[in-house]
Amino acid sequence: MHKRYGERTIYDGLDFQVRRRERWCVMGINGAGKSTLLKLIAGASEPDSGTVTRGPSVKMGYFAQHAMELLEAERTVLQSLEDSFPQAGQAALRALAGCFGFSGDEIEKKCRVLSGGEKARLVMAKMLFDPPNFLVLDEPTNHLDIATKQMLVEALSRFEGAMLFVSHDRHFLAALSNRVLELTPEGPHLYGGGYTEYVERTGQEAPGLRT
Ligand SMILES: Nc1ncnc2c1ncn2[C@@H]1O[C@H](COP(=O)(O)OP(=O)(O)OP(=O)(O)O)[C@@H](O)[C@H]1O
Numbered sequence: 356m357h358k359r360y361g362e363r364t365i366y367d368g369l370d371f372q373v374r375r376r377e378r379w380c381v382m383g384i385n386g387a388g389k390s391t392l393l394k395l396i397a398g399a400s401e402p403d404s405g406t407v408t409r410g411p412s413v414k415m416g417y418f419a420q421h422a423m424e425l426l427e428a429e430r431t432v433l434q435s436l437e438d439s440f441p442q443a444g445q446a447a448l449r450a451l452a453g454c455f456g457f458s459g460d461e462i463e464k465k466c467r468v469l470s471g472g473e474k475a476r477l478v479m480a481k482m483l484f485d486p487p488n489f490l491v492l493d494e495p496t497n498h499l500d501i502a503t504k505q506m507l508v509e510a511l512s513r514f515e516g517a518m519l520f521v522s523h524d525r526h527f528l529a530a531l532s533n534r535v536l537e538l539t540p541e542g543p544h545l546y547g548g549g550y551t552e553y554v555e556r557t558g559q560e561a562p563g564l565r566t
Pocket of ligand 1: 360361365383384385386387388389390391392
């Protein structure tokens with residue numbers, strides 16, 4: 356596919372495939388087009404030419420920072436889950452909230468008072484309730500505290516579907532990736548091993564690593 360913003364070419368004939376059980380981390384400097392790729396794959400943006408094709412049984416879950424801004428301010432955590440899953444029983448939704456760290460009265464908190472980490476947890480609870488088999492995650496650990504991040508890494512390491520993600524967290528990259536897609540000015544570089552092997556082989560860490 357081809358994608359440009361005004362004069363700026365982001366992809367000039369990118370050809371890339373994610374197969375079952377592959378877990379791709381997408382690396383590149385600021386502005387390399389990481390988030391754009393995830394948006395294109397998730398259908399949140401369209402290529403100028405070329406196509407994005409999803410397998411017939413693919414059920415995608417997409418996490419992006421803007422999803423946190425879309426939570427309705429005056430709805431509580433529980434109401435927000437009920438709005439997303441009107442068919443689900445209260446007990447199931449309370450259990451779901453509990454799994455994502457909302458205990459006791461916390462499910463009565465309105466979305467407008469939630470911290471960044473709490474919003475991220477609520478968005479993830481919604482994304483994972485009806486499990487997808489392909490996760491597209493744009494910096495999912497940005498607002499998470501260490502305990503929640505660890506919980507997410509453990510949960511995702513048991514996830515059997517495919518993944519494509521952008522992260523600046525070394526532990527997240529190392530624990531979860533088995534493929535590396537590097538977006539460079541010369542074009543994409545595909546690497547058939549995970550992040551740890553990539554670092555061992557190239558001697559380079561991901562640009563913009565935070566930990
Ligand atoms: N809607 C848009 N209109 C114009 N330019 C855009 C738009 N979205 C992204 N860009 C530009 O396209 C380039 C790629 O953006 P993208 O967000 O994909 O980069 P990224 O690799 O995810 O960067 P970062 O690491 O900073 O998050 C950037 O230069 C960005 O400013």
